[in-house]
Amino acid sequence: MICFLPVSFRDVRQWIILLAFMVLVNCNASVKHKTPNCTMVKAYSQEHTYKHPWERVTSASWRKFADPENKRTLSHILEVDTLNHNLDSKSGKLYTTRAITIHAPGPWFLRKIVGQDICHCVESTVVDAQTRSMQLATKNISLQKYVEVEERIRYDPHPENPNEWTICRQETSIRIKPLSTLASMAEKIEQKCVEKFQQNSAKGREVMERMCKYLEAESSSRGISGRL
Numbered sequence: 581m582i583c584f585l586p587v588s589f590r591d592v593r594q595w596i597i598l599l600a601f602m603v604l605v606n607c608n609a610s611v612k613h614k615t616p617n618c619t620m621v622k623a624y625s626q627e628h629t630y631k632h633p634w635e636r637v638t639s640a641s642w643r644k645f646a647d648p649e650n651k652r653t654l655s656h657i658l659e660v661d662t663l664n665h666n667l668d669s670k671s672g673k674l675y676t677t678r679a680i681t682i683h684a685p686g687p688w689f690l691r692k693i694v695g696q697d698i699c700h701c702v703e704s705t706v707v708d709a710q711t712r713s714m715q716l717a718t719k720n721i722s723l724q725k726y727v728e729v730e731e732r733i734r735y736d737p738h739p740e741n742p743n744e745w746t747i748c749r750q751e752t753s754i755r756i757k758p759l760s761t762l763a764s765m766a767e768k769i770e771q772k773c774v775e776k777f778q779q780n781s782a783k784g785r786e787v788m789e790r791m792c793k794y795l796e797a798e799s800s801s802r803g804i805s806g807r808l
Contacts (some may be wrong), residue, residue, distance in 0.1 A: 622774055623753040628785055630746045632792040634737045636799075637746040638707065638714045640791035641735065647794075650787045656683045657782055658698060675705040684723060701725050712737050727773070728755040748785075752777055 630637045651720045657680065664677040684699045703718040709789045714735040720728065734768055738745035743745045 584764075611719075611729050621753060623751070624774060624778075625691060625752070626778075626781060628748045629738055630748060630788065630792060631744065632746060632796065633744055634712045634742075634746045636792050636795050637735055637748075637788065639795055640788050641714065642786070643795075644791050646788045647787075647791065648758045650790070654780075654785050656783075658682060663702075669723050672708070672710055674705075674709075676705040676707075678703045678705070684779065696723060701729075713738075726757055729753070729759070729777070731777075748788075748794075750781065752781075 593762055632640075639658070645654070645657060651657075659679075659681040661679045662676065662677055664675070666675045667673075668675065680701045682699050682701060684697050699720050700722040701718055701720045703714045703716060705714065706713045717730070718732075719730045726742040729752070730781045731750065733751075736747055736749075737743070738747045752774075754777070
């Protein structure tokens with residue numbers, strides 16, 4: 581089928597938007613005709629060693645969103661609200677659920693098609709102080725028709741130096757749903773999403789390192805005050 585585009589579309593951005601919209605329509609039509617599911621998945625993992633004890637690193641994780649100095653670095657985070665906070669008296673595990681509002685992931689033209697600049701996510705956290713383990717799972721609950729992102733982070737004592745270091749393992753999967761009928765565009769969008777998430781992860785580590793140093797200084801200050 582030959583499609584004639586209006587000659588007024590001279591702006592390259594408008595051409596890209598129109599092309600992406602056409603792919604979106606075609607993919608939705610294929611779903612109606614029960615063709616294979618239009619889904620592509622991009623996954624990656626990262627590890628980082630914090631040269632701070634597990635207790636300090638996990639405290640930094642709790643406090644990183646609340647510190648005013650971190651808001652400029654974590655500018656993609658718009659709002660964080662605690663929905664649930666429960667300590668299991670039998671197991672001693674702490675369960676927490678938080679709602680996180682962020683800037684919508686992906687390149688600008690995907691946000692243009694979706695019609696939203698923000699994305700709502702839910703973060704579930706389990707902390708086991710006895711085994712010194714902290715696990716976080718975050719996924720988006722809006723824009724799921726277009727993209728699904730799931731992130732898992734785990735903080736454990738580092739096996740080489742469990743009393744002084746903490747290892748952070750992060751796994752992220754990104755599913756771009758309606759654009760996989762045009763593989764080249766889907767791959768570019770996924771790659772843009774990955775690059776953005778990796779940049780945000782780097783910012784998160786920067787904030788965590790800063791918070792750990794702050795907590796270390798705070799602890800030293802208390803120790804000095806206690807001896808006076």
